[in-house]
Amino acid sequence: MSVQDIACPDLGDFKDVLVIEVLVRAGDEIALDAPIVTLETDKATMDVPATVAGRLVEVLVTKGSKVSQGDVLARVEAAAPAVSAVAPKSTTAPKAPAPVVSAGPEPAADREVQLLVLGAGPGGYTAAFRAADLGLKVVLVDRWPTLGGVCLNVGCIPSKALLHAAKVIDDAQAMSAHGVVFAAPQVDFAQLRAWKNQVVGKLTGGLTGLAKQRKVEVVRGVGRFLSPHVIEITHQGQQQRLRFEQCIIAAGSEAIKLPFVPSDPRVLDSTSALELAENPGRLLVIGGGIIGLEMATVYEALGAEISVVELTPQLIPGCDLDLVRPLEKRLRARYQQIMLGTKVTAVVAQPDGLQVSFAAGDNTSTQSFDHLLVAVGRVPNGRMLGAEAAGVAVDERGYLTVDKQQRTNVAHIYAIGDVVGQPMLAHKASHEGKVAAEVAAGQKSYFDARVIPAVAYTDPEIAWAGVTETGAKAQGVAFEKAAFPWAASGRSLSLGRDEGLTKLLFDPATQRVIGGGVVGPNAGELIAEVALAIEMGADAHDIGLTVHPHPTLSETVAMAAEAFAGTLTDLYLPKRRAGH
C-alpha cells in the first residue's frame, strides 16, 4: 500500500477555481473515478474524479477553498491494484459500472435549485416534504398533472377503492347462504369509476395542498439530466434548465409490455384496467402475481369470467405455499381456469376475440378471450432519465444503485423507491424518501429497516414480513415455526370465514420473531404487528403476554406466539403442552 496524491486536473484557462462541494471525508473508501470535489468557475461546474482507488487518508481542501491545476486535493492509501469504473461509495452498495462524466463545461441553467426531487410518487413527495420540513428549498418535478405517482393515481389507491366495491358485492352474496338475501348487484361502471376517481382526486389534491403549505415548488414536465448538476425539464414543447445542488431521483417504474402481444384496445395493463371502461367479459389475466390477482378480484366481482395464466408453478411467486393455498382454493371455485406452469406463446387479435396460445411442458393449446390484462411485473424507469449525463450508474435492468443513505455513485444525487429495486412497494419508497431527504439536509440517517411487509389485497388477503419459509429453506436459515389456524378464531368464524392462518417464524437461538405470514380477511392490517415485533426484537412471550382485544383477528398473532411458547389454550397442541 502506498499513499498517493489526487491532484487538481488541467482546468484549461482557469486558476483559483472555487471548491463548492467536498464529496468525501478522510477514512472513506473511494473507487477509481468516484467524484471527490465539485469545482465551479463562472462558466461551469465540474466534479473532479479520483485518479486512484483506496482509503482516503487526508482531504486537503474544504468548501470555499480555491484550487489550480496540480494542487493536491486529497491523499489516498492506494488499494492494489486499482480497478476500473466507479463503484458506489459505501461498501453496502450494489456494484454497477458507472459512466465517467468528462469534466467539461456545465450547460447553462435558467435558475438554481437547492434540492430537486424528480418524480412525485410516494417516494418523491415524501422526500420533498421531509426536506422542506428540514429547511431545504425544494423543487418537485413530475411529468403528470397530479402529484402522487403510480401509487395514488394508477396503483395502490384506485385498486383498493375498487377492491372495496368487490368486497361489498362478495360479502352481500355470501350472506345469502346465511339467510340474508340481497338482490343481484346492478353495477353502473361510470358511477363506480367516478367514485374511484373522486377518492384519487381527494388524495392527490391533498398533496398539492401539503406542497403549498411547505412552500415546495411543483414543476410539471419530463426531466432529463444534462450533467451532474443540471437537468432539463420539458413541458408542452417548452424547456427550462435547473441547476441543482442536490437531487433525489424518484422516477418509479412502469408495467412490463410483452413484445408478442399486439397493441389492441382489448389488451389492458394495470393502468387501463383501473379505468374500468366496461365488463371485460372473458378476461385472461397474464401473470398470477399480486397486481394481476387484485384486478382479477375486482373484475370477477363485477361479473367478468376470469382466467389466470402464470408461468411459474404457483400463484404469487415467492410467497409461502401454505399462505397461497387458501387463496388458490377459493379462486379455483370462482374462476374459469387457473393455468400454472404455463407460458403464453402468442396472441393474435381477431375481430371476435384475442386468440391466445399456451404452452405447458409439451402441451400446447389455443383459446379465445374478449380481453387480456397483462400483469407480468414492472420495470424501473432508470434508463429514461439521461442518468449517464449525470454520471449516475444504471444497471442493465434499469435500476439505480444506492448505498444505505440512498446515495447513488454520484454523492450529491440520491435515488429512492421503485427505481432502486425490489420490493416495488409504496411504503418502501416513502421510507427511503425520508432517509434521502434527511441525508441531503445533513443528517446521519440510514435505511436500516429489518423488514418491509408485503400484502396481496386479494380475498383472502395474504401478507408477510421478514423471513419466509421459502426464503429460509433456500438460504439455509435456521427457524422454528408456530401457526394458528383461523378455524379456531371466533372472530374469523363470525365473519363467515374459516380458511385463514397466522404463522410466526422464530430464530431458534434467540427465540425472537424473524418472520411471519398471514392469510385471511384483513391480513394486510395484521401484518403490521408482526413487522413491529421483528423491529423491536420481540420473542413469543412478548407477543403472547400482550393482551389482545377479543374477539379480533389480531388475537391470531398472539395465539401463534402462544403456540410457540407452549401456553396456548384455544387449541390442543400436544407437543408444546408443557410450555410455560
Ligand SMILES: Cc1cc2nc3c(=O)[nH]c(=O)nc-3n(C[C@H](O)[C@H](O)[C@H](O)COP(=O)(O)OP(=O)(O)OC[C@H]3O[C@@H](n4cnc5c(N)ncnc54)[C@H](O)[C@@H]3O)c2cc1C
Ligand atoms: C395497480 C397497482 C397497484 C399497486 N398496489 C400497491 C399497494 O397496494 N401497496 C404498495 O405498497 N404498492 C402498490 N403498488 C406499487 C406502488 O404503486 C409503487 O411501489 C410506488 O408507487 C412506487 O413509488 P415511487 O415513488 O418509487 O414511484 P412512482 O409512484 O412510480 O412515481 C414515479 C413518478 O415519477 C414520475 N416520473 C418518472 N420519470 C420522470 C421524468 N423523467 N420526469 C418527470 N417525472 C418523471 C412519474 O410520472 C411518477 O409520478 C401498486 C402498483 C400498481 C401498478
